[in-house]
Amino acid sequence: xxxxxxxxxxxxxxxxxxxxxxxxxxxxxxxxxxxxxxxxxxxxxxxxxxxxxxxxxxxxxxxxxxxxxxxxxxxxxxxxxxxxxxxxxxxxxxxxxxxxxxxxxxxxxxxxxxxxxxxxxxxxxxxxxxxxxxxxx
Amino acid sequence: xxxxxxxxxxxxxxxxxxxxxxxxxxxxxxxxxxxxxxxxxxxxxxxxxxxxxxxxxxxxxxxxxxxxxxxxxxxxxxxxxxxxxxxxxxxxxxxxxxxxxxxxxxxxxxxxxxxxxxxxxxxxxxxxxxxxxxxxxxxxxxxxxxxxxxxxxxxxxxxxxxxxxxxxxxxxxxxxxxxxxxxxxxxxxxxxxxxxxxxxxxxxxxxxxxxxxxxxxxxxxxxxxxxxxxxxxxxxxxxxxxxxxxxxxxxxxxxxxxxxxxxxxxxxxxxxxxxxxxxxxxxxxxxxxxxxxxxxxxxxxxxxxxxxxxxxxxxxxxxxx
Numbered sequence: 001x002x003x004x005x006x007x008x009x010x011x012x013x014x015x016x017x018x019x020x021x022x023x024x025x026x027x028x029x030x031x032x033x034x035x036x037x038x039x040x041x042x043x044x045x046x047x048x049x050x051x052x053x054x055x056x057x058x059x060x061x062x063x064x065x066x067x068x069x070x071x072x073x074x075x076x077x078x079x080x081x082x083x084x085x086x087x088x089x090x091x092x093x094x095x096x097x098x099x100x101x102x103x104x105x106x107x108x109x110x111x112x113x114x115x116x117x118x119x120x121x122x123x124x125x126x127x128x129x130x131x132x133x134x135x136x137x
Numbered sequence: 138x139x140x141x142x143x144x145x146x147x148x149x150x151x152x153x154x155x156x157x158x159x160x161x162x163x164x165x166x167x168x169x170x171x172x173x174x175x176x177x178x179x180x181x182x183x184x185x186x187x188x189x190x191x192x193x194x195x196x197x198x199x200x201x202x203x204x205x206x207x208x209x210x211x212x213x214x215x216x217x218x219x220x221x222x223x224x225x226x227x228x229x230x231x232x233x234x235x236x237x238x239x240x241x242x243x244x245x246x247x248x249x250x251x252x253x254x255x256x257x258x259x260x261x262x263x264x265x266x267x268x269x270x271x272x273x274x275x276x277x278x279x280x281x282x283x284x285x286x287x288x289x290x291x292x293x294x295x296x297x298x299x300x301x302x303x304x305x306x307x308x309x310x311x312x313x314x315x316x317x318x319x320x321x322x323x324x325x326x327x328x329x330x331x332x333x334x335x336x337x338x339x340x341x342x343x344x345x346x347x348x349x350x351x352x353x354x355x356x357x358x359x360x361x362x363x364x365x366x367x368x369x370x371x372x373x374x375x376x377x378x379x380x381x382x383x384x385x386x387x388x389x390x391x392x393x394x395x396x397x398x399x400x401x402x403x404x405x406x407x408x409x410x411x412x413x414x415x416x417x418x419x420x421x422x423x424x425x426x427x428x429x430x431x432x433x434x435x436x437x438x439x440x441x442x443x444x445x446x447x448x449x450x451x452x453x454x455x456x457x458x
Contacts, residue, residue, distance in 0.1 A: 037348075038348050039248075039347045040246070040249060040346050041249075070297065085203070087204075090209045093337065094333060097307065101298050101302075102298065104306075114349070116347070116348055117346075117349075
């Protein structure tokens with residue numbers, strides 16, 4: 001259920017962003033595939049269905065990458081991008097919660113524990129952040 | 138070093154003769170908790186690691202290879218190897234199982250479980266397991282007929298956020314008060330890590346995990362002997378303390394069901410285990426957790442370390458075997 005809620009949030013956007021949304025269609029799983037399970041580890045499953053998302057701004061993604069690198073103590077030259085999965089970078093559940101807390105403080109938002117479950121990649125985190133920031137405004 | 142080489146040669150001989158050179162294990166009794174762990178630094182043989190890779194399902198292999206870098210791949214490989222080889226050794230229905238044949242599924246919250254076809258096709262597996270990993274240790278807890286949650290953390294684990302800010306955000310009021318009252322920052326950090334492992338072990342035993350059982354909704358407390366108000370001379374080993382979980386969200390009938398053990402493992406980690414109390418007990422007088430702990434190198438050797446200085450009880454009623 002959280003996965004479908006997540007995609008609903010992604011579809012809300014300001015009118016001006018409609019044009020960029022259409023041009024940045026990406027596959028998204030509408031099922032449980034690719035979901036993160038905070039305490040139970042993450043199993044990487046290839047996404048087979050279409051992804052539609054309003055991609056977060058590059059600055060947001062970059063800020064998330066920065067916070068993730070600091071939390072996981074990754075070397076500066078480690079490649080972390082929107083596609084990067086937290087679990088594949090070595091994040092355990094405490095790391096993930098610390099990252100979420102870092103994101104809350106950096107962006108002035110509040111992420112419910114249930115929503116934290118939808119975050120598997122850096123892109124997921126950035127998308128959720130922008131949705132929450134929008135709801136705030 | 139040379140005995141390791143001898144073991145490797147004998148392993149390779151055995152492996153070519155029989156594909157399942159795993160020594161069988163007796164199932165834990167309903168009151169027992171078994172813990173098996175590996176330490177990744179002890180695994181250097183590439184050929185041994187390749188043998189382990191052969192045990193994994195295609196999906197698991199893909200997941201291992203998706204991990205970023207050799208160390209993370211090794212860790213993911215060892216975690217699956219530990220689970221498969223450990224479970225395979227417990228003779229369910231009196232025969233050793235090929236570790237490759239085990240199938241796993243996840244419950245709705247993502248907790249991995251053994252997929253098990255009993256003769257009538259309906260019963261769930263009597264064997265329960267749960268794993269936890271850090272970069273230097275991966276542990277697998279096993280019980281029969283009781284859900285189990287286990288969490289391990291390095292004793293030295295540094296918290297990047299401010300501990301009290303983190304606790305205020307995620308822990309319950311009582312737990313924040315408990316941590317705030319600790320003036321020494323290093324002791325506070327240690328208590329934080331212990332509390333985290335206990336809370337994780339609880340939500341993993343529940344099968345719900347962090348997201349479905351937010352940490353703020355329940356409190357874990359360590360009650361010492363004087364609070365319990367009765368003679369604890371039987372439990373001197375564990376410092377006569379009991380770990381209890383309380384929640385305004387969960388009914389007492391739920392929280393009373395669980396018992397905990399917290400101990401120091403291999404001098405380097407805190408380990409917390411949560412299992413169901415036996416059904417016969419009323420509130421309070423639960424039998425201690427009967428714990429046996431082994432360090433293992435699958436296919437090579439086991440070392441029973443419970444009852445040694447490698448397992449030091451910290452809280453909860455623990456009896457080691």
